[in-house]
Amino acid sequence: MQKYTIAVLVNNQSGVLNRVSGMFRRRGFNINSLTVSETESEQFSRITVTYEATPEMNHQIVTQLYKLPDVIKVKELTRDDSVNCELMLIKVKNDAATREEIRTAADAFKAETVDYTRESVIMRITGDSKRIDAFINLMKEFEILEICRTGIVSLERGSKTIAQYED
Amino acid sequence: MKLSGADILIRTLIEQGVDTVFGYPGGQVVDIYDSLYRFRDEITHILSAHEPGAVHAADGYARSTGGVGVVIATSGPGATNLVTGIATAYLDSVPLIAITGNVAGDQLGTDSFQEVDITGVTLPITKHNYIASSAEHLADIVREAFRLAKSGRPGPVLIDIPKDVQLAEAEYIPEAAVKTDPKRACEHIEEAVEAINLSNRPFVYFGGGVIASDAEKAVCDFAEKIDAPIGCSLMGISGVPTDHPRFLGMTGMHGRFAASTAMHHADCIIACGVRFNDRATGNKDKFARTAQVIHLDIDAAEFMKTVNASHCLKGDVGKTLALLTAAVEKKALPDWWEEIEKFKAREEASAPKREGFVPENIYGLINDYLQADTPVCTDVGQHQMWAAQYLRFKEKRRFISSGGLGTMGFGMGAAVGTDFATGKRTLLISGDGSFVMGMPELTTAVEHHLPIVILLIHNGVLGLVRQMQTMYFEKRYAGTVLPQNTDFVALVKAFGGDGCRVTCMDELKAALDSGFSDGVFLIDCLIDEDELVLPVLPPEGTADDLIVKVVD
Numbered sequence: 001m002q003k004y005t006i007a008v009l010v011n012n013q014s015g016v017l018n019r020v021s022g023m024f025r026r027r028g029f030n031i032n033s034l035t036v037s038e039t040e041s042e043q044f045s046r047i048t049v050t051y052e053a054t055p056e057m058n059h060q061i062v063t064q065l066y067k068l069p070d071v072i073k074v075k076e077l078t079r080d081d082s083v084n085c086e087l088m089l090i091k092v093k094n095d096a097a098t099r100e101e102i103r104t105a106a107d108a109f110k111a112e113t114v115d116y117t118r119e120s121v122i123m124r125i126t127g128d129s130k131r132i133d134a135f136i137n138l139m140k141e142f143e144i145l146e147i148c149r150t151g152i153v154s155l156e157r158g159s160k161t162i163a164q165y166e167d
Numbered sequence: 168m169k170l171s172g173a174d175i176l177i178r179t180l181i182e183q184g185v186d187t188v189f190g191y192p193g194g195q196v197v198d199i200y201d202s203l204y205r206f207r208d209e210i211t212h213i214l215s216a217h218e219p220g221a222v223h224a225a226d227g228y229a230r231s232t233g234g235v236g237v238v239i240a241t242s243g244p245g246a247t248n249l250v251t252g253i254a255t256a257y258l259d260s261v262p263l264i265a266i267t268g269n270v271a272g273d274q275l276g277t278d279s280f281q282e283v284d285i286t287g288v289t290l291p292i293t294k295h296n297y298i299a300s301s302a303e304h305l306a307d308i309v310r311e312a313f314r315l316a317k318s319g320r321p322g323p324v325l326i327d328i329p330k331d332v333q334l335a336e337a338e339y340i341p342e343a344a345v346k347t348d349p350k351r352a353c354e355h356i357e358e359a360v361e362a363i364n365l366s367n368r369p370f371v372y373f374g375g376g377v378i379a380s381d382a383e384k385a386v387c388d389f390a391e392k393i394d395a396p397i398g399c400s401l402m403g404i405s406g407v408p409t410d411h412p413r414f415l416g417m418t419g420m421h422g423r424f425a426a427s428t429a430m431h432h433a434d435c436i437i438a439c440g441v442r443f444n445d446r447a448t449g450n451k452d453k454f455a456r457t458a459q460v461i462h463l464d465i466d467a468a469e470f471m472k473t474v475n476a477s478h479c480l481k482g483d484v485g486k487t488l489a490l491l492t493a494a495v496e497k498k499a500l501p502d503w504w505e506e507i508e509k510f511k512a513r514e515e516a517s518a519p520k521r522e523g524f525v526p527e528n529i530y531g532l533i534n535d536y537l538q539a540d541t542p543v544c545t546d547v548g549q550h551q552m553w554a555a556q557y558l559r560f561k562e563k564r565r566f567i568s569s570g571g572l573g574t575m576g577f578g579m580g581a582a583v584g585t586d587f588a589t590g591k592r593t594l595l596i597s598g599d600g601s602f603v604m605g606m607p608e609l610t611t612a613v614e615h616h617l618p619i620v621i622l623l624i625h626n627g628v629l630g631l632v633r634q635m636q637t638m639y640f641e642k643r644y645a646g647t648v649l650p651q652n653t654d655f656v657a658l659v660k661a662f663g664g665d666g667c668r669v670t671c672m673d674e675l676k677a678a679l680d681s682g683f684s685d686g687v688f689l690i691d692c693l694i695d696e697d698e699l700v701l702p703v704l705p706p707e708g709t710a711d712d713l714i715v716k717v718v719d
Contacts, residue, residue, distance in 0.1 A: 019290065026291045056471045063468035069295045069315060 001052045003032075005084065005154050008047040008065060009073040009162050012038065016070045020047055023064050029057060033086075033151030044072060046162075048153050075162045077154045087126045087150045089114070090136065093143035094121045102142055109135045120145060172302035173198040173333040174205075176266070179309040181209050184344045185237050187228065187587055189213045189221040193241020195268030195281065198333040213587065213615070215580070216607035218245055222252025223580025223605070224587070226261050230567045231542050231585040233379075235262045235316050242269045243281030246327075247288065251574055253323045254292040258571025259402060260375055262321035264312055265289075271331040272300065286327050294322035298329070302337035310345050318348040320466040321379055350380070352490050353482030359461045360494045362478060366435035366459075368503045369395040372418065373484075375402030375570070376440015376464060378563050382485030383407055386439060389488045394498045395437070396507055398426035400447050401570040403440075405560035415507070419447040420704045421552040424514035424715055427702070429507050431710035433458045437491075440464055440484045443474040444571065449704045449712075463487050517715040519701075524671050526624070526698055530557035532672065533594070533622065536679050542567060542585045543594045546578035546601030549630035550622075552700040554596050576604025582619050583611050592618040599625045599649055606658075612687045613663040620679075621659070621666070621689040626696045627651055634699050638717065639706070659689040666691060 010016045017036055024031050032050045039046045053061065058076075065074050077084070092102060094117065106113065106123050109131070115122035125135055129152060136147065156162070170178065176199060180188065190212060192200045203212045215221035218240045225236030236256075240249050246267040256263040270279040275298075286296045295315050299305050305328070312324040363369060371390045377383060377399075383406050390397050390413050397407055398418040407414050416423035418430050430436060436458045441447070448454040451473050462469070462476035463484050470479040480487050519527050530553055537543070539561040545551040545568040560566055567585050569577040579602065582595040597605070602623055612619050633647040656666040666689030669675045678690045702713040 015286070018287075022290050056475070059471050060468060063466075063470070067294070067466070067468055 001054060003050065003052055004058050005048065005050045005077045005082070005152060006062065007075045007077055007154060007162055008049065008071060009039070009044050010047060011070040011072065012043055012045045013070065016045065017047065019068050019070060020065065023068065024061070027060065027064060029053065029061055035151040035153050037153075048151070050152050073162050073165055075156065075165060077156060082154050082156050084128050084152050084154045085126055086129050086132055086152050087124065088132050089122055089124055089148045090139060090144065091120055091122045091146040092139055093145055094119055098142050105138050111135060168339055169336050170339045171198065171202070171333065172299070172305050172328065172335050172337065173202040175302060175305050175337060175339045176309060176328065176333070177202040177206050177210060178339055178341070179306045180237060181206065182341050182344065183310065183313050185210060185235070187211045187213060188237040188239055189215055189224040189228070189584065190239030191215055191218045191221055191241070191245060193245045193268065193281070195242035195270060195330050196239060198330070199239060199266070199268065199328070213583070213611065216610045218248030219252055219576065220580035220583065220605065220608035220611065222249045222263070222265065223255070223577050224584030224608070224611070225263055226252060226256050227544060227567050227581030227584030228588040229256075229261050229263055230581070231564050232588045233564060235264055235313060236584065237264045237266065239266045241281065242267060243283045246283055246285040250288060250292070253289055253325065255569050255572045255574045255577060256323040257292045259569065260321050260379060261323065262316040263323035264316055265323060265325040267325065267327050268333065269298070269327050269329045272329045273331070275329060286325065289325050292323070293325050296325040296327065298327045299332050302332050302335040305332065305337070306339060310342065314345040314347065320376070350483035350486055352486035353463070353480035356480060356487070356490055356494060359478040359480060360491065362435060362459050362461060363393060363437065363491070363495050366393070367500060368432065368434040369393050370430045370433035370436050370458070371395045371397045371439065372399065372430055372436050372441060373397065373403045373406060373439040374400040374441030376484050377403060378406045380440060380465070380484040382439065382488060383563055385485040385488035385492070387411060387413070389437070389492045392492050392497055393495055394500045394504070396429050398422070398430055400441050400444070401555055401568065404555055405563050405566040408561050409559040415511070417555050420449065421556065421700050421702065423556065424517065424702050424713060425507065425510040427710040427713060428510045431455050432506070436460045438462045438476070439488060442469045442472065445473070448474060449709050450707045453709045524675070524694060526553045526694065527557060528672055529675060529692060529694070530554065532675060532679065534559050537594070540589070540591055541565065541594060542589055542591055543596065544568070544578050544582040544585055545595070546597040546605065547573045547575045548598045548601055549634070549698065549700050550596050550598045550624035552631070553624070575601040578602070579605030579608040579612070583608050583617060586612070586617040586619055592620065595619055595621045597621060597623055598630065599623060599627065599655070600629045602655075603653070609659060609662040609664060609687065616686055618685050619687050621687065623655055623689055623691050624694060625655065625691050626694050626698065628696045630696070630698065631700065633696070634703075637697075637699070638703070655689060655691045659687065664689060668693065
């Protein structure tokens with residue numbers, strides 16, 4: 001099993017996310033993260049999915065996705081040729097004893113404080129998933145109250161776009 | 168011209184070449200039925216007894232002609248009654264358009280009377296589905312649905328039309344029938360050609376994709392050039408004439424011994440429009456280990472799904488085969504054929520040679536009555552497997568059977584649709600389990616005086632499941648013994664048909680002589696409950712483990 005990230009360009013219509021995620025469900029493929037958003041064109045949405053699979057399973061996923069009429073393009077994005085990014089909001093318990101340590105850790109990771117009370121602090125951090133995992137690990141020394149991650153978004157490096165690829 | 172959504176639907180169906188639809192009315196399609204009434208000179212509606220019969224009829228209509236079958240049902244229970252039939256068509260790649268009514272758009276999602284989310288329900292069993300959200304877009308949705316149903320790997324498409332869309336008016340501009348997406352050959356064949364040239368024991372294995380692609384001649388020409396035997400999956404039956412000298416028959420779980428064994432011992436399997444279902448391969452990890460698989464299919468998602476192919480050729484099967492035939496070297500493989508003759512001799516030696524009223528003799532006699540163009544529909548069970556093993560077909564699309572989903576109750580509806588489509592006297596082979604499931608459609612068949620001969624292979628049990636219990640469950644016959652109170656001849660007479668009971672070959676012959684007259688005629692064939700379908704592949708087995716004889 002290896003990690004895969006794919007970008008799926010789909011028609012911007014209601015129900016399309018259900019068709020895409022339903023394909024994963026019914027064929028027994030497990031999604032690690034999924035993000036969906038509008039794109040440069042009103043006509044299309046972009047779904048970024050990460051999952052672990054064998055090369056044979058990955059072939060199944062991509063070819064099954066192409067059978068959905070609402071799927072325009074599927075592009076596999078590898079670590080080397082793409083920019084990957086995730087955003088996390090993390091709420092940590094704030095008290096006098098740990099306040100300074102949390103601030104130092106946040107500075108080291110360039111995490112931004114977006115909410116601050118005497119009892120809690122919310123920080124916002126972006127980066128690749130490993131960096132975010134590392135920050136969570138660091139925060140485990142304090143008391144993590146809540147975490148919310150967006151899942152990965154990914155763009156290919158260079159000027160080429162997903163729409164320019166042949167099927 | 169401005170028309171109501173319901174009229175636009177019917178006009179677009181007519182425009183797309185539909186002259187027959189099957190269906191059942193209800194509150195949320197009453198406007199569509201009003202349009203059907205007013206356009207009755209151009210399009211015929213066949214009322215079924217129950218919606219499952221209507222969708223199986225549309226399926227049989229499509230399978231027997233290669234055209235698109237159309238079924239209409241109302242919202243809620245009407246729509247959910249189509250589900251098994253849609254899944255049947257999906258698993259066997261049958262082009263089908265299912266049209267359902269639904270509650271008005273402003274009531275959708277409020278659990279209104281007879282409201283069901285049928286696009287949600289059918290998402291995994293359709294190629295695509297639509298909720299028509301406006302009358303303006305309805306004609307284009309119907310056209311796109313036809314293009315999708317027919318193009319590439321065919322399949323079912325559902326259109327859900329809310330009541331308000333049926334009533335709303337919009338401009339309708341007629342268009343020509345949609346064309347299917349162009350059929351293209353796979354161009355990258357060099358490596359596959361090399362592998363075929365190196366092969367000494369090639370085997371050509373084909374399925375329903377060959378029938379869908381009209382590639383039967385291409386298969387035979389290719390096998391001729393490389394001197395290969397031919398076998399098929401259940402879905403391939405009737406694709407190549409049964410008496411073709413290279414044809415060894417169906418392979419797989421209940422396949423012919425020579426066909427399954429030759430495929431298992433081949434060094435190169437050229438697989439054409441098949442999907443290597445578990446019933447076809449047996450234990451897939453041990454399946455044909457010595458063979459390279461060259462897989463031709465229009466659907467790339469079938470590659471590497473169950474069997475790892477060394478070469479995957481995506482494209483129209485017929486066109487790709489034509490390129491391969493032109494490119495490969497001509498072969499003569501006497502050693503391979505010597506081995507195949509041995510397989511055939513072993514098959515012949517293990518074949519049952521009994522006297523009396525037993526399946527091999529019953530089906531043998533049926534063969535004498537089949538015209539080249541007689542369509543044969545089946546239900547699901549032992550009677551179906553015997554039909555696949557023993558019947559001899561000369562033309563394609565003459566074996567109409569639920570393969571992938573194995574839908575009991577399919578046959579009667581399918582026979583109605585097949586008869587309407589072909590206008591030919593149709594033979595339905597059923598069992599006393601399956602027949603009861605599809606029985607309501609006797610009313611439809613009798614109403615329209617359809618010449619359907621029903622051969623009821625009547626053994627009082629659910630034979631195919633029971634034989635598993637015989638072989639692997641120490642004869643604990645849980646749930647497989649059927650009630651014996653039904654007089655099937657009286658039953659078919661009560662529906663307005665005719666029939667007789669037969670218990671020996673002479674009676675069967677007499678019944679067949681008189682039964683192939685007009686109208687619905689049921690021949691109730693009483694056979695022994697212990698008859699088995701052989702050979703059989705044991706669980707997790709390969710063709711080397713085929714059981715050809717069971718000694719009690």
